Amino acid sequence: MKPVYEISLNGETIGYIQNKKQFEESIYKTFNDNEEENIAFADFEKETKYEFKLVNRENKTNEAKIIEILKENADITYFQYAICANGEEKQTFSSMEQANEVIENIRGNIDEGVELSVKRVYTKQLNIEEEYKIANICENLTIKINEQIKEEKRKEKATINGVYIAVVPVQGHITSRYGAREEIRDHEHKGLDIATKTGTPIRAAADGIVSYSGTMGGYGNLIIIDHGNGITTYYGHCNKLYKKKGTKVIAGDVIAEVGNTGNSTGSHLHFEIRKNGVYVNPSKYLF
DSSP: OEEEEEEEETTEEEEEESOHHHHHHHHHHHHSSBTTTTEEEEEEOSOEEEEEEEEOTTSOOOHHHHHHHHHHHEEEEEEEEEEEETTEEEEEESSHHHHHHHHHHHGGGSOTTOOEEEEEEEESSOOOOSSOOHHHHHHHHHHHHHHHHHHHHHHHHTEETTEEOOOOSOOSEEEEOTTOOOTTOSSOOOSEEEEOOTTOEEEOSSSEEEEEEEEOGGGOEEEEEEEETTEEEEEEEEEEEOOOTTOEEOTTOEEEEEBOOSSOSSSEEEEEEEETTEEEOTHHHHO
16 A cells, blocks of 8 residues: 545546645646746636545556646636737737747838837637748738738828728719819818719718708708717718717718708718818818
8 A cells, every 4th residue: 555645626536646745836837827838827616635545556646647637627828928019919929039039020121110019918728830930920920010000100190189080981083172262162162072973872981979960051961970079070962861960870880871952063972070160171081
Protein backbone atom coordinates (compact mmCIF):
# COMPACT_ATOMS: atom_id res chain seq x y z
CA MET A 1 0.00 0.00 0.00
CA LYS A 2 1.11 3.61 -0.54
CA PRO A 3 -0.21 6.97 0.69
CA VAL A 4 -1.68 9.26 -2.03
CA TYR A 5 -4.24 11.95 -2.54
CA GLU A 6 -7.26 10.88 -4.56
CA ILE A 7 -8.61 13.70 -6.77
CA SER A 8 -12.32 13.71 -7.56
CA LEU A 9 -14.36 16.00 -9.77
CA ASN A 10 -18.03 16.22 -8.83
CA GLY A 11 -17.68 12.97 -6.94
CA GLU A 12 -15.92 11.09 -9.76
CA THR A 13 -12.32 9.96 -9.20
CA ILE A 14 -10.01 11.37 -11.90
CA GLY A 15 -6.61 10.26 -10.53
CA TYR A 16 -4.02 10.20 -7.79
CA ILE A 17 -1.20 12.52 -6.78
CA GLN A 18 1.73 12.04 -4.43
CA ASN A 19 2.43 15.58 -3.24
CA LYS A 20 -0.53 17.90 -2.72
CA LYS A 21 1.54 21.09 -2.36
CA GLN A 22 3.51 20.49 -5.54
CA PHE A 23 0.35 19.61 -7.42
CA GLU A 24 -1.40 22.80 -6.29
CA GLU A 25 1.62 24.80 -7.43
CA SER A 26 1.38 23.09 -10.83
CA ILE A 27 -2.33 23.94 -10.98
CA TYR A 28 -1.59 27.58 -10.18
CA LYS A 29 1.13 27.81 -12.84
CA THR A 30 -1.14 26.19 -15.39
CA PHE A 31 -4.23 28.29 -14.82
CA ASN A 32 -2.85 31.68 -13.72
CA ASP A 33 -0.81 33.77 -16.15
CA ASN A 34 0.56 30.78 -18.03
CA GLU A 35 2.62 32.56 -20.73
CA GLU A 36 3.38 29.32 -22.55
CA GLU A 37 -0.29 28.44 -23.11
CA ASN A 38 -1.69 32.00 -23.02
CA ILE A 39 -3.94 31.16 -20.09
CA ALA A 40 -4.84 34.16 -17.95
CA PHE A 41 -7.00 32.39 -15.38
CA ALA A 42 -9.68 29.73 -15.07
CA ASP A 43 -12.91 29.18 -13.18
CA PHE A 44 -13.88 25.69 -12.09
CA GLU A 45 -17.64 25.26 -11.96
CA LYS A 46 -17.34 21.62 -10.93
CA GLU A 47 -16.24 20.80 -7.39
CA THR A 48 -12.71 19.38 -7.03
CA LYS A 49 -11.83 17.46 -3.84
CA TYR A 50 -8.67 15.97 -2.36
CA GLU A 51 -8.88 12.88 -0.13
CA PHE A 52 -5.88 11.28 1.57
CA LYS A 53 -5.90 7.50 1.07
CA LEU A 54 -3.84 4.32 1.18
CA VAL A 55 -4.07 2.57 -2.18
CA ASN A 56 -2.44 -0.38 -3.89
CA ARG A 57 0.99 0.35 -5.32
CA GLU A 58 -0.40 -0.57 -8.74
CA ASN A 59 -2.45 2.64 -8.70
CA LYS A 60 -0.08 5.07 -10.41
CA THR A 61 -0.09 8.81 -9.87
CA ASN A 62 -0.97 10.83 -12.98
CA GLU A 63 -0.69 14.60 -12.35
CA ALA A 64 -0.43 15.52 -16.05
CA LYS A 65 -3.58 13.57 -16.94
CA ILE A 66 -5.48 15.18 -14.04
CA ILE A 67 -4.49 18.65 -15.23
CA GLU A 68 -5.75 17.82 -18.73
CA ILE A 69 -9.10 16.70 -17.29
CA LEU A 70 -9.33 19.90 -15.25
CA LYS A 71 -8.63 21.94 -18.40
CA GLU A 72 -11.46 20.21 -20.20
CA ASN A 73 -13.85 21.11 -17.39
CA ALA A 74 -12.65 24.64 -16.66
CA ASP A 75 -13.96 27.96 -17.93
CA ILE A 76 -10.66 29.32 -19.24
CA THR A 77 -9.89 32.94 -20.07
CA TYR A 78 -6.94 33.38 -22.43
CA PHE A 79 -4.81 36.43 -23.14
CA GLN A 80 -3.33 37.71 -26.37
CA TYR A 81 -1.59 40.86 -27.55
CA ALA A 82 -3.46 43.21 -29.85
CA ILE A 83 -1.91 45.74 -32.19
CA CYS A 84 -3.95 48.95 -32.01
CA ALA A 85 -4.08 51.83 -34.47
CA ASN A 86 -5.24 55.03 -32.77
CA GLY A 87 -6.64 52.87 -29.98
CA GLU A 88 -8.63 50.52 -32.25
CA GLU A 89 -7.71 46.84 -32.10
CA LYS A 90 -6.61 45.50 -35.47
CA GLN A 91 -5.01 42.06 -34.96
CA THR A 92 -4.01 39.78 -32.10
CA PHE A 93 -0.84 37.76 -31.54
CA SER A 94 0.18 35.10 -29.07
CA SER A 95 3.20 37.03 -27.77
CA MET A 96 4.32 40.59 -27.17
CA GLU A 97 7.44 39.85 -29.22
CA GLN A 98 5.37 38.95 -32.31
CA ALA A 99 3.22 42.07 -31.99
CA ASN A 100 6.25 44.36 -31.60
CA GLU A 101 7.98 42.70 -34.55
CA VAL A 102 4.99 43.39 -36.77
CA ILE A 103 4.79 47.02 -35.60
CA GLU A 104 8.44 47.58 -36.48
CA ASN A 105 7.85 46.13 -39.96
CA ILE A 106 4.76 48.18 -40.80
CA ARG A 107 5.59 51.51 -39.14
CA GLY A 108 7.24 52.94 -42.26
CA ASN A 109 4.19 52.19 -44.41
CA ILE A 110 1.64 53.79 -42.09
CA ASP A 111 0.62 57.45 -41.93
CA GLU A 112 2.90 59.29 -39.48
CA GLY A 113 -0.14 60.55 -37.58
CA VAL A 114 -1.20 57.02 -36.63
CA GLU A 115 -0.36 55.90 -33.10
CA LEU A 116 0.54 52.21 -33.03
CA SER A 117 0.46 50.40 -29.70
CA VAL A 118 0.19 46.94 -28.19
CA LYS A 119 -2.16 45.96 -25.38
CA ARG A 120 -3.04 42.76 -23.62
CA VAL A 121 -6.56 41.55 -24.39
CA TYR A 122 -8.65 38.71 -22.99
CA THR A 123 -10.75 36.17 -24.82
CA LYS A 124 -12.58 32.90 -24.30
CA GLN A 125 -11.50 31.61 -27.71
CA LEU A 126 -7.77 31.50 -28.37
CA ASN A 127 -6.97 32.59 -31.92
CA ILE A 128 -3.38 31.77 -32.84
CA GLU A 129 -2.28 31.13 -36.40
CA GLU A 130 -0.71 27.75 -36.97
CA GLU A 131 2.11 29.28 -38.98
CA TYR A 132 3.48 32.71 -38.25
CA LYS A 133 3.96 34.36 -41.66
CA ILE A 134 5.17 37.85 -40.84
CA ALA A 135 5.38 39.09 -44.46
CA ASN A 136 1.71 38.31 -45.19
CA ILE A 137 0.57 39.61 -41.83
CA CYS A 138 2.42 42.90 -42.25
CA GLU A 139 1.04 43.47 -45.74
CA ASN A 140 -2.56 42.73 -44.75
CA LEU A 141 -2.36 44.76 -41.56
CA THR A 142 -0.87 47.75 -43.38
CA ILE A 143 -3.78 47.74 -45.83
CA LYS A 144 -6.30 47.39 -42.99
CA ILE A 145 -4.85 50.27 -40.95
CA ASN A 146 -4.49 52.59 -43.95
CA GLU A 147 -8.12 51.92 -44.88
CA GLN A 148 -9.13 52.73 -41.30
CA ILE A 149 -7.23 56.04 -41.38
CA LYS A 150 -8.73 56.93 -44.76
CA GLU A 151 -12.21 56.29 -43.37
CA GLU A 152 -11.47 58.32 -40.22
CA LYS A 153 -10.36 61.28 -42.36
CA ARG A 154 -13.45 60.95 -44.55
CA LYS A 155 -15.70 60.95 -41.48
CA GLU A 156 -13.87 63.94 -40.06
CA LYS A 157 -14.53 65.92 -43.24
CA ALA A 158 -18.18 64.82 -43.21
CA THR A 159 -18.76 65.89 -39.60
CA ILE A 160 -20.19 69.26 -38.64
CA ASN A 161 -20.41 70.30 -35.00
CA GLY A 162 -20.07 66.67 -33.95
CA VAL A 163 -22.80 65.44 -36.32
CA TYR A 164 -21.66 62.93 -38.93
CA ILE A 165 -23.37 63.43 -42.30
CA ALA A 166 -23.21 59.76 -43.21
CA VAL A 167 -25.55 59.43 -46.20
CA VAL A 168 -26.14 61.27 -49.47
CA PRO A 169 -29.96 61.70 -49.39
CA VAL A 170 -30.43 60.81 -53.08
CA GLN A 171 -28.26 59.93 -56.04
CA GLY A 172 -28.78 62.11 -59.06
CA HIS A 173 -27.59 65.07 -61.12
CA ILE A 174 -26.72 68.30 -59.29
CA THR A 175 -28.62 71.07 -61.04
CA SER A 176 -27.94 73.93 -58.64
CA ARG A 177 -25.12 74.28 -56.16
CA TYR A 178 -24.94 76.19 -52.90
CA GLY A 179 -24.37 79.91 -53.46
CA ALA A 180 -25.42 79.85 -57.12
CA ARG A 181 -27.19 82.91 -58.58
CA GLU A 182 -29.72 82.01 -61.22
CA GLU A 183 -32.62 83.66 -63.06
CA ILE A 184 -35.20 81.51 -61.29
CA ARG A 185 -34.43 83.18 -57.92
CA ASP A 186 -33.53 86.63 -56.62
CA HIS A 187 -31.00 85.41 -54.04
CA GLU A 188 -28.07 83.06 -53.66
CA HIS A 189 -29.07 79.42 -53.55
CA LYS A 190 -29.01 78.25 -49.91
CA GLY A 191 -28.95 74.53 -50.57
CA LEU A 192 -28.13 71.82 -53.05
CA ASP A 193 -30.53 70.69 -55.78
CA ILE A 194 -30.22 67.03 -56.83
CA ALA A 195 -32.38 66.10 -59.81
CA THR A 196 -33.80 62.61 -60.13
CA LYS A 197 -37.13 61.04 -61.05
CA THR A 198 -40.27 61.53 -58.98
CA GLY A 199 -40.75 58.80 -56.39
CA THR A 200 -37.04 58.22 -55.74
CA PRO A 201 -36.57 57.44 -52.02
CA ILE A 202 -35.03 60.24 -49.93
CA ARG A 203 -32.86 59.06 -47.04
CA ALA A 204 -31.95 60.79 -43.79
CA ALA A 205 -28.41 62.17 -44.02
CA ALA A 206 -27.71 61.58 -40.33
CA ASP A 207 -29.32 60.36 -37.11
CA GLY A 208 -31.89 62.69 -35.59
CA ILE A 209 -35.51 63.51 -34.85
CA VAL A 210 -38.03 64.87 -37.37
CA SER A 211 -38.86 68.38 -36.20
CA TYR A 212 -41.15 69.30 -39.11
CA SER A 213 -43.15 67.32 -41.67
CA GLY A 214 -45.61 69.17 -43.86
CA THR A 215 -45.99 71.95 -46.41
CA MET A 216 -43.95 75.15 -46.11
CA GLY A 217 -44.15 77.90 -48.75
CA GLY A 218 -41.71 77.56 -51.64
CA TYR A 219 -40.30 74.33 -50.20
CA GLY A 220 -43.53 72.52 -50.96
CA ASN A 221 -43.66 69.28 -49.00
CA LEU A 222 -40.80 69.52 -46.53
CA ILE A 223 -39.15 67.41 -43.86
CA ILE A 224 -36.74 68.93 -41.34
CA ILE A 225 -34.54 66.73 -39.14
CA ASP A 226 -32.93 67.99 -35.95
CA HIS A 227 -29.59 66.22 -35.41
CA GLY A 228 -28.64 67.95 -32.18
CA ASN A 229 -25.71 70.31 -31.57
CA GLY A 230 -27.53 72.99 -33.55
CA ILE A 231 -27.49 71.02 -36.82
CA THR A 232 -30.64 70.61 -38.93
CA THR A 233 -31.19 69.27 -42.44
CA TYR A 234 -33.98 70.26 -44.83
CA TYR A 235 -35.50 68.05 -47.56
CA GLY A 236 -37.72 70.11 -49.88
CA HIS A 237 -40.07 69.71 -52.89
CA CYS A 238 -40.96 66.16 -51.80
CA ASN A 239 -43.74 64.20 -53.49
CA LYS A 240 -44.67 62.20 -50.37
CA LEU A 241 -43.59 62.47 -46.75
CA TYR A 242 -43.10 59.19 -44.86
CA LYS A 243 -42.12 60.41 -41.39
CA LYS A 244 -44.13 62.44 -38.92
CA LYS A 245 -42.93 65.14 -36.54
CA GLY A 246 -41.26 63.61 -33.48
CA THR A 247 -40.14 60.44 -35.28
CA LYS A 248 -36.62 59.28 -34.47
CA VAL A 249 -34.60 58.36 -37.56
CA ILE A 250 -31.16 56.96 -38.22
CA ALA A 251 -28.88 57.75 -41.15
CA GLY A 252 -30.14 55.99 -44.27
CA ASP A 253 -33.80 55.71 -43.21
CA VAL A 254 -36.22 56.52 -46.03
CA ILE A 255 -38.07 59.65 -44.91
CA ALA A 256 -39.79 60.84 -48.11
CA GLU A 257 -39.75 60.60 -51.89
CA VAL A 258 -38.52 63.04 -54.51
CA GLY A 259 -41.14 65.30 -56.07
CA ASN A 260 -41.86 68.65 -57.72
CA THR A 261 -43.93 70.50 -55.10
CA GLY A 262 -43.60 74.17 -54.13
CA ASN A 263 -41.47 76.57 -56.19
CA SER A 264 -39.84 73.96 -58.38
CA THR A 265 -39.03 73.68 -62.08
CA GLY A 266 -38.67 69.92 -62.14
CA SER A 267 -38.43 66.76 -60.09
CA HIS A 268 -35.56 67.12 -57.61
CA LEU A 269 -34.55 67.24 -53.95
CA HIS A 270 -33.63 70.58 -52.43
CA PHE A 271 -31.26 69.72 -49.57
CA GLU A 272 -30.02 72.14 -46.92
CA ILE A 273 -27.78 71.96 -43.87
CA ARG A 274 -28.07 74.64 -41.19
CA LYS A 275 -25.80 75.22 -38.21
CA ASN A 276 -27.51 77.16 -35.43
CA GLY A 277 -29.95 78.43 -38.06
CA VAL A 278 -27.22 79.57 -40.47
CA TYR A 279 -26.96 78.00 -43.92
CA VAL A 280 -23.80 76.01 -44.71
CA ASN A 281 -22.59 74.40 -47.93
CA PRO A 282 -23.88 70.79 -48.04
CA SER A 283 -21.27 69.78 -50.62
CA LYS A 284 -18.49 70.19 -48.02
CA TYR A 285 -19.96 67.31 -46.02
CA LEU A 286 -21.66 65.11 -48.62
CA PHE A 287 -18.90 64.67 -51.17
